[in-house]
Amino acid sequence: MKQIYLDNAATTKVDDEVVKAMLPYFTEKFGNASSQHLVGREAKEALEKSRKIIAKSIGAKTREIIFTSGGTESNNLALKGLFFENYPEKNHIITTKIEHDCILNSCKWLETQGAKVTYLDVDENGFVNPEEVRKAITDKTIVVSIIHGNNEIGVIQDLEAIGKICKEKNVLFHTDACQSFTKVPINFKKQNLSLVTLNSHKIHGPKGVGALYIKEGTKITPLAHGGGHERNLRGGTENVPGIVGFAKAVEISKQKDITGMAELRDKLIKEILKIPNTRLNGSNEKRLCTNVNVSFNNIEGEAIGGYLENEGIYTSTGSACMSNTLESSHVLKAIGLSPIQSNSSLRISLSKYTTEEEIDYVLEKLSKVVKKLRMISPIK
Amino acid sequence: MNYTKELLKHFNNPKFVKKIKNPDGVGEVGNIQCGDVMHLEIKVKDNKIEDIGFHTFGCAAAISSSDIVCELVKGKTLEEAEKITKEDIVKKLGGMPPIKVHCSVLGISALKKAIEDYKEKNK
Ligand code: FES
Numbered sequence: 001m002k003q004i005y006l007d008n009a010a011t012t013k014v015d016d017e018v019v020k021a022m023l024p025y026f027t028e029k030f031g032n033a034s035s036q037h038l039v040g041r042e043a044k045e046a047l048e049k050s051r052k053i054i055a056k057s058i059g060a061k062t063r064e065i066i067f068t069s070g071g072t073e074s075n076n077l078a079l080k081g082l083f084f085e086n087y088p089e090k091n092h093i094i095t096t097k098i099e100h101d102c103i104l105n106s107c108k109w110l111e112t113q114g115a116k117v118t119y120l121d122v123d124e125n126g127f128v129n130p131e132e133v134r135k136a137i138t139d140k141t142i143v144v145s146i147i148h149g150n151n152e153i154g155v156i157q158d159l160e161a162i163g164k165i166c167k168e169k170n171v172l173f174h175t176d177a178c179q180s181f182t183k184v185p186i187n188f189k190k191q192n193l194s195l196v197t198l199n200s201h202k203i204h205g206p207k208g209v210g211a212l213y214i215k216e217g218t219k220i221t222p223l224a225h226g227g228g229h230e231r232n233l234r235g236g237t238e239n240v241p242g243i244v245g246f247a248k249a250v251e252i253s254k255q256k257d258i259t260g261m262a263e264l265r266d267k268l269i270k271e272i273l274k275i276p277n278t279r280l281n282g283s284n285e286k287r288l289c290t291n292v293n294v295s296f297n298n299i300e301g302e303a304i305g306g307y308l309e310n311e312g313i314y315t316s317t318g319s320a321c322m323s324n325t326l327e328s329s330h331v332l333k334a335i336g337l338s339p340i341q342s343n344s345s346l347r348i349s350l351s352k353y354t355t356e357e358e359i360d361y362v363l364e365k366l367s368k369v370v371k372k373l374r375m376i377s378p379i380k
Numbered sequence: 381m382n383y384t385k386e387l388l389k390h391f392n393n394p395k396f397v398k399k400i401k402n403p404d405g406v407g408e409v410g411n412i413q414c415g416d417v418m419h420l421e422i423k424v425k426d427n428k429i430e431d432i433g434f435h436t437f438g439c440a441a442a443i444s445s446s447d448i449v450c451e452l453v454k455g456k457t458l459e460e461a462e463k464i465t466k467e468d469i470v471k472k473l474g475g476m477p478p479i480k481v482h483c484s485v486l487g488i489s490a491l492k493k494a495i496e497d498y499k500e501k502n503k
Binding site for chain 2: 298299300302303306307310319320321322324326328339340343375376377378379
């Protein structure tokens, strides 16, 4: 049976070129980048070359990139590192209600350590109001942390407007750019960002590797103490093959792919909304080229996904039925969806490998699946 | 989710999705845990469930449990039907992920309500 993978916001297939670039670093150039001999120096060279590629892709200085094990670690390092650097003089963090769990759970834990956290609301399209950021800032505020492209509803925040306020008020600004990296430009100067979370496996790189951009002069306390790796900010022998693959993935990302994905996304949205009683979740205008999130009223998302899986189509949902806590998505709740609307949601996330034939196939199957489940549903 | 073949069979092709003409008892329950809804109707003759149909808003486990409840009690006396437990359902489906067991309760509650409704009307 055909296999159509449309859960690329969860993770992506590793590009063949990436795998090829990584392979020598497992068996031939397997050295520890801290070793002084040739094998170590080879690894070190690959490490620094990769750092350069990633730094350049976002207009940063090479020394401003710290490699980590992924987006979750980068986000943890950013928030906890800043908190412990500044506490107790300052203790306030501002974030939003639509962050990834790793930000929200870091914040919740930091609250047990003395932090005060403001969780900003978003409007029905998913946008943070920059003026709300301004109002929330106090003289105790350490950092404002706001997700760039949302992983569930794809909304892209206006970092420039928020960054301007952070600059005026002299607080640090962090963004989680895991979903948006290589798809929506990051511009430190304009956006006044001091820290940015980047990650590899959402862009056809390997899992287990990510980075944190830390603007020169920004002080943070490390979480993992070790042998001086990563400017003493993150101990641990560097994952050289992973980092090489990450850099390759960045290097081969193309504008053309983004345009192609955006076109398919638009087609998908347009056609899905022709099915009666559906709604698009999240802004239609400022949206990741990879993200479609729709509620099919009166039927449940896990069941939709289950029937689609029978057809070889892999998607995801913000339904409570799919979560381990039986709570529906906090992001969909934040944009004002009722629990029943959240439970009816389906996220379809594209990649550069998605083709128009696949989209047509999905549309054909989807309308049948929705019809069938609506027959089974008692809610008409 | 890690569903059994038997569960998926009932999810993919539920046999009892239907409205009953002039039902003798109707039960509708919502699942407080995740907000899902099940509606069940029975036709009773000589103290036996002669026919039964359901409609469910819920996950694969909820839909398949609903279907199994109907299959298990069709043709049974009301007393027998009332004795059905969630364990019976889980067993019939060849097991269920623990987090989904509450969905099987949905079917049972709807059935009990439908029987109560019938008894209330026929007092
Ligand atoms: S109906 Fe929600 S988990 Fe089964």
